[in-house]
Amino acid sequence: MKTRFTRPLSIVLCISILLSTLAFSVSAGAPLMSDSQWAAYWREYVSDGKAVYLAPGGDDTEMRFAWMSQVNVFQPTVTLSKTADMSNSITYIGGYVASTGTGEGYSAHVEATGLEAGMKYYYRCGTPGNMTPVNTFNTVATGDDFSAIYVTDIHIGGDDLYGEFLINGAKRFSDVLEAGVEKDDRVALILSGGDQA
Missing domain, CATH: 2.60.40.380 (Purple acid phosphatase-like, N-terminal)
Known part of the structure; x- marks a missing residue:
């Protein structure tokens, strides 16, 4: 009995998560920083x-x-x-x-x-x-609802902190997160499921 409901529920949850991430990515909107602004921000960000x-x-x-x-x-x-x-x-x-x-x-x-x-x-x-x-x-008020953003397998990586692949990937990822926070100002947590590179 338990197994009969577990598999369909798992499939529904996986599809829901997939659809929500597809809709989220498509509607990320315009970048919040130009490429040159992001490059300057990145240099400051990775400094000691x-x-x-x-x-x-x-x-x-x-x-x-x-x-x-x-x-x-x-x-x-x-x-x-x-x-x-x-x-x-x-x-x-x-x-x-x-x-x-x-x-x-x-x-x-x-x-x-x-x-x-x-x-x-x-x-x-x-x-x-x-x-x-x-x-x-x-901090979240006791008993208050909050929203979270769940990400996984974002494929941002590189051996060089100043490499173009890492800088551009980080910019795109930042734009998506910023768009998510704009859609829901109750976002209190960004949770990563892993596989960042």
């Missing part, structure tokens, strides 16, 4: 400590931050505040993990804890003398 990745922590009160660094001399930090001027901020200290590739540097990891639900937070990441500009993220 500028590409910061956020991920939910072990529960609703945690947020994890990660970025690449060429050195591990200073402890990586994340400073959080509830105000744009960064007053009454809290600083969290993390650590480094050495990358496995040759010359790839270190991955900085910091976890912020004790966050409140339904709050906008301002943050800066980095090390002394090399901090990011102030950015923001929101």
Whole structure:
């Protein structure tokens, strides 16, 4: 009995996901940056400590931050505040993990804890003398609905951070994600199913 419903349900779910991604890709709209604007953005993005990745922590009160660094001399930090001027901020200290590739540097990891639900937070990441500009993220209010974008097998890769294939693929992928967020401002999470390269 259980098997009889599992296979058709799996097929329906797969078709639904496929159709939603096809519709999503087709309606991605015009690029948000020209190729030259994207190339300038990319150069800044991949420079030391500028590409910061956020991920939910072990529960609703945690947020994890990660970025690449060429050195591990200073402890990586994340400073959080509830105000744009960064007053009454809290600083969290993390650590480094050495990358496995040759010359790839270190991955900085910091976890912020004790966050409140339904709050906008301002943050800066980095090390002394090399901090990011102030950015923001929101925690989801308790009991609130939210949307997520699910991606997989995006085929963005390359051995060279400044290679044309990687830069152009990343631009197209960014345009699709931006279009998704424009369609639904409740997007709180982008979940990757893997196979990024």
